[in-house]
Amino acid sequence: MPVLLDPQRLWGMMLRHWYLLRSSWPRILELAYWPTFQLLLWGFITTFFLTHSSWVAQAAGVLISAVLLWDVLFRSNLGLSLMFLEEMWARNLGQLFISPLRPLEMVGALMVMSFLRTIISVTPAALLALPFFDVWIFDLGLSLVAFFVNLMVMGWAVGILVSALVLRLGLGAESLAWLGIFLVAPISGIYYPIDVLPDWLEPVAWSLPSSYVFEGMRAVLFDNVFRWDLFAGAVGLNVLYLIFCTGVFLYLFGVARKRGLLLQQGE
Amino acid sequence: MADSSHQPDGIAIAARDLEKRFENVTAVGGISFDVRLGSVTALLGGNGAGKTTTIAMLLGLLVPTGGTIYVLGTDILADRHTALPRMNFSSPYVDMPHRLSVYENLLVYANLYGVSEPRDRVRELARDLELEAFLNRPLGKASAGQKTRAALAKALINQPDLLLLDEPTASLDPDTADWVRGYLDDYRRRTGATIVLASHNMAEIERLCDHVLIMKEGRIADRGAPEELSARYGRQNLEEVFLEIARSRNRAGAAR
Numbered sequence: 001m002p003v004l005l006d007p008q009r010l011w012g013m014m015l016r017h018w019y020l021l022r023s024s025w026p027r028i029l030e031l032a033y034w035p036t037f038q039l040l041l042w043g044f045i046t047t048f049f050l051t052h053s054s055w056v057a058q059a060a061g062v063l064i065s066a067v068l069l070w071d072v073l074f075r076s077n078l079g080l081s082l083m084f085l086e087e088m089w090a091r092n093l094g095q096l097f098i099s100p101l102r103p104l105e106m107v108g109a110l111m112v113m114s115f116l117r118t119i120i121s122v123t124p125a126a127l128l129a130l131p132f133f134d135v136w137i138f139d140l141g142l143s144l145v146a147f148f149v150n151l152m153v154m155g156w157a158v159g160i161l162v163s164a165l166v167l168r169l170g171l172g173a174e175s176l177a178w179l180g181i182f183l184v185a186p187i188s189g190i191y192y193p194i195d196v197l198p199d200w201l202e203p204v205a206w207s208l209p210s211s212y213v214f215e216g217m218r219a220v221l222f223d224n225v226f227r228w229d230l231f232a233g234a235v236g237l238n239v240l241y242l243i244f245c246t247g248v249f250l251y252l253f254g255v256a257r258k259r260g261l262l263l264q265q266g267e
Numbered sequence: 268m269a270d271s272s273h274q275p276d277g278i279a280i281a282a283r284d285l286e287k288r289f290e291n292v293t294a295v296g297g298i299s300f301d302v303r304l305g306s307v308t309a310l311l312g313g314n315g316a317g318k319t320t321t322i323a324m325l326l327g328l329l330v331p332t333g334g335t336i337y338v339l340g341t342d343i344l345a346d347r348h349t350a351l352p353r354m355n356f357s358s359p360y361v362d363m364p365h366r367l368s369v370y371e372n373l374l375v376y377a378n379l380y381g382v383s384e385p386r387d388r389v390r391e392l393a394r395d396l397e398l399e400a401f402l403n404r405p406l407g408k409a410s411a412g413q414k415t416r417a418a419l420a421k422a423l424i425n426q427p428d429l430l431l432l433d434e435p436t437a438s439l440d441p442d443t444a445d446w447v448r449g450y451l452d453d454y455r456r457r458t459g460a461t462i463v464l465a466s467h468n469m470a471e472i473e474r475l476c477d478h479v480l481i482m483k484e485g486r487i488a489d490r491g492a493p494e495e496l497s498a499r500y501g502r503q504n505l506e507e508v509f510l511e512i513a514r515s516r517n518r519a520g521a522a523r
Contacts, residue, residue, distance in 0.1 A: 011378050013379070016375040020364065091362040099376060100351040100352045100380060100381065258329075
């Protein structure tokens with residue numbers, strides 16, 4: 001019986017990206033820089049709105065929590081996509097796939113390392129929110145875990161899809177790593193409720209797990225209620241998207257083997 | 268599970284009617300060959316002859332448009348993951364990450380190949396291949412010779428039964444190239460491994476190989492031991508044989 005996910009091969013791939021990450025302090029600092037920058041920007045906007053907006057005043061942490069959770073989604077997606085791009089930039093895909101490494105093992109290892117990168121990215125900003133703005137996101141309790149996991153998984157799904165497309169289209173399409181996730185940002189209801197969107201756009205928004213998460217976050221912060229219906233919607237869609245995107249990746253990996261793309265990729 | 272029903276005993280690679288087309292271009296045009304266990308076989312041919320494409324298909328990295336390949340008793344097109352732990356490959360055209368040190372790269376690949384004591388194996392190879400002086404240097408800062416030795420170490424990390432090498436001494440100075448050839452010869456003698464190498468270097472092939480497949484325009488133009496080929500064409504050495512075949516228009520395909 002063939003082993004589909006071998007722990008030692010997963011560990012080997014994780015080591016590869018851990019070594020890469022630790023080889024550069026600027027790289028690690030940059031991971032934390034953008035979320036912290038975003039936090040400060042939105043934190044001060046929140047401080048202003050607290051005295052000028054009755055909506056924000058009802059839940060002081062709503063924009064700050066939104067920015068931190070958005071970064072979970074963004075970093076999860078970007079982390080996975082960039083690590084895959086690293087293999088293409090390093091012309092390492094050929095070496096990897098003449099080893100016994102399976103495509104699913106690579107995806108699994110990139111997921112784990114993307115989780116680690118996301119923790120490194122958002123933890124400093126989450127901690128700084130307390131002294132700067134008196135917001136402690138961990139007050140969300142277990143609902144924070146539910147939001148975090150759903151956004152991580154959605155980020156992975158988008159990252160896997162982007163990796164598959166870049167494998168097929170080549171490095172000329174590498175900007176998809178950034179474009180893909182920003183495409184969903186305006187319709188995910190990160191900073192405003194979904195019903196702000198035009199009627200025709202709302203069904204599109206409700207097809208995204210992120211919309212359920214951010215609506216769920218507002219339900220906790222404004223009404224102190226954990227909406228299980230929204231949680232179930234996010235989980236259901238995430239399962240579908242993860243299966244679909246992994247399927248696309250495996251299919252396009254097969255196409256790459258037919259077209260000889262694994263040997264040709266590189267700068 | 269390995270299926271040896273299509274592979275005769277004593278054969279490491281059995282390729283039949285192997286073909287690869289890219290749209291209207293035929294890179295490899297229906298070749299058949301066997302590689303004996305424990306032999307060193309050369310794929311010899313000019314640029315674009317189909318050597319690298321053939322090696323990529325043997326590795327399962329490229330899916331052929333036709334034909335069958337059995338490697339170490341396994342149908343590589345149906346189940347390459349059974350054979351891959353027993354194979355390895357090195358080429359100057361397929362890189363390893365430059366930002367990782369030589370040690371880190373080797374440790375990563377030791378884990379990918381399922382080596383049981385990865386750190387011990389890396390240290391052993393570092394000693395054997397004289398990598399110790401630059402083991403902790405980023406690969407990107409190593410010299411061409413050091414990179415080649417690191418790539419060779421990666422190719423030997425799992426002590427492969429089948430080693431595929433694409434131009435193993437390209438861009439090396441004569442001293443380093445000679446050292447690499449000596450090491451490969453020694454490895455084959457010690458382990459009984461089968462080696463397939465693609466090369467343009469006739470002296471290298473004459474020194475290392477007991478069988479040669481001469482490729483031209485995606486087909487096998489001729490085959491045999493180096494001395495047999497020289498005798499058949501009435502030439503002094505393999506280079507002259509190669510030039511005659513490369514410049515002839517009608518021989519290609521005659522020996523398929």
